[in-house]
Amino acid sequence: AGAGTGGVLAGAAALAGRTTTLTVSHLLPLGQVQLGVDALSGTFLLLTGAVAVAAGVYAIGYTGSNHATAHRPGPVESAGASSRTAQAMLPVFVGSMLLVPAAAGVTTFLLLWEIMALTSLVLVLSDHRSREGVRQSGIWYAAMTHAGFACVLLALVVLASVADGES
Secondary structure: OHHHHHHHHHHHHHHOOOOEEEEEEEEEOOEEEEEEEOHHHHHHHHHHHHHHHHHHHHHHHHOOHHHHHHOOOOOHHHOHHHOHHHHHHHHHHHHHHHHHHHEOOHHHHHHHHHHHHHHHHHHHHHHOOOOHHHHHHHHHHHHHHHHHHHHHHHHHHHHHHHHOOOO
């Protein structure tokens, strides 16, 4: 909910006309981290942040020990959403989702996209011990997200080579 609130505030500021850029050199081996927030990315930040606030508030009760174990057979360890892994990945997932529209360079975008895909895969698989179908869904999800990543990578490499830069 806190990360979502930050996204809402950043999005509202961008829609009000405040643009921000940040470049960190030498953080990545093949490039630099470039972030930029304008009105378009501000719209996505505002919407994603608002949904993240609602999901974060809901997750407080959903991941509690009473709700997570009340409807599940088996040991407490199989209570997917209440696992420490799922609880640790949710803010990382929200943060990466908020930073993807703010990416101002190909390398930064691809890095954040991959972090978003991997953390969401962990969230999808958080209930794998209690339901067999979750494992199969996780395999399909991983294959599809990485096939999508390969297509986006190819398209951005072609565009960056024509544009003489990666911004």
